[in-house]
Amino acid sequence: MERLSDIGEDALIDRLVAGLPLGPDVVAGPGDDCAVIATHDPDRWELLKTDCLVEGVHFTTDTEPEKVGWKALCRSLSDIAAMGGDPRSALVTLAVPARRDLATVEGWYRGLRRAAERFGVSIVGGETSSLPDQLDTAFLSVTVTGTVWRERCLFRSGARNGDLIAVTGRLGGSFASGRHLDFVPRLREGAWLANADGFRPTAMMDLSDGLAKDLPRLAKASGDLGWRLDLDALPCHPGCDAAQAIGDGEDYELLMTLPPQFAENLLTAWETDFPDTSLTLIGEITPDIQTPLTGGWDHFKIDPA
Structure with missing residues (x-):
């Protein structure tokens, strides 16, 4: 049986995205820092990015909660920055065991709010879900939208020999x-x-x-x-x-x-x-x-x- 560890992250992504439908409005899909979508705006493209933090991988139960929230949003904002874009809105998905203390979760959201206020992002919704208590973990997933000038968007695919x-x-x-x-x-x-x-x-x-x-x-x-x-x-x-x-x-x-x-x-x-x-x-x-x-x-x- 082939396992994920046998092929690694990049090869897994290549397999998963192969053949996925992409409409004519998709300027850049999987493989860049953000998805880039053409809209009716003749001057700007839309940017989409999602990222997640998993307890036990990206932070621990001892990590200051507000810093967890800050990082959760700023990871996606870093990808917006790489395209030369401006962030606009965010959606937050939270999954956590029901026995987790409320103060920790509220601390995560204080960090999210602080980052959103700092960088002009509107947190417009999201989703919450419980996890089985025996898993003893949690995750936050943040999706960010942004815009970028069409003629100014930077991709990772433009390097040339000698650069x-x-x-x-x-x-x-x-x-x-x-x-x-x-x-x-x-x-x-x-x-x-x-x-x-x-x-x-x-x-x-x-x-x-x-x-x-x-x-x-x-x-x-x-x-x-x-x-x-x-x-x-x-x-x-x-x-x-x-x-x-x-x-x-x-x-x-x-x-x-x-x-x-x-x-x-x-x-x-x-x-x-x-x-x-x-x-x-x-x-x-x-x-x-x-x-x-x-x-x-x-x-x-x-x-x-």
């Missing part, structure tokens, strides 16, 4: 340090990049599963390209090394590619507008893989005993 690879912020140690619970999604930075005339990225995506998982996804989406990384250039958090920057995940930064002739102007403008957030060149897109990567987050990976 430089860049990343915002610093990488590594997010889960161990707790940064994954209070990160700020790069919405302002994503919109700025999407509207950067003269040096827009050719491709961009949310960096959540680690460079080891997400860079290959960007390269594959762009035509089965490869990459070369300068490991000494990786912007590591203090106390982290290159292996952690590549494999830890949960960074929620923006990973992008850009033509080399744009790099100097982009970095100069970035430093002016975002002096407190680094933008670092870490490598280049190549015809084949020159820097093998290991690590990253896979939901269906089982570590050998």
Whole structure:
């Protein structure tokens, strides 16, 4: 019997979405940070994204409840940022055992409300369900809608051979340090990049599963390209090394590619507008893989005993 752990997350998704119906209004379906839908608006597309937090996977019973709610919404907002979009509305689905204490659940919603108010999102509904008490777990699933200018939408599929690879912020140690619970999604930075005339990225995506998982996804989406990384250039958090920057995940930064002739102007403008957030060149897109990567987050990976 073939198990999910035998094929991994990416291969599972490829199997599940193969042959799914996609109408003529679908600009981008499964495989990018958000689904992109054409509407009657001649200037803007609609963005759709859903993400979930599972107790025991993304947080524990000891995690401060308000931080759980903050992360639940901000994970989806990070994907909106990767498309260069603006968030609009959210739906929240909650499943929890009936014996769970009310104060914890109310704390989750305080975090959701705080994030929604911070980033201008309307929480317009959702669903609640009970789980069997013996499961002793819970999950929150958040679906976010947004919009993006049609001519400015950034996809993960536009990288080209010779493009430089860049990343915002610093990488590594997010889960161990707790940064994954209070990160700020790069919405302002994503919109700025999407509207950067003269040096827009050719491709961009949310960096959540680690460079080891997400860079290959960007390269594959762009035509089965490869990459070369300068490991000494990786912007590591203090106390982290290159292996952690590549494999830890949960960074929620923006990973992008850009033509080399744009790099100097982009970095100069970035430093002016975002002096407190680094933008670092870490490598280049190549015809084949020159820097093998290991690590990253896979939901269906089982570590050998």
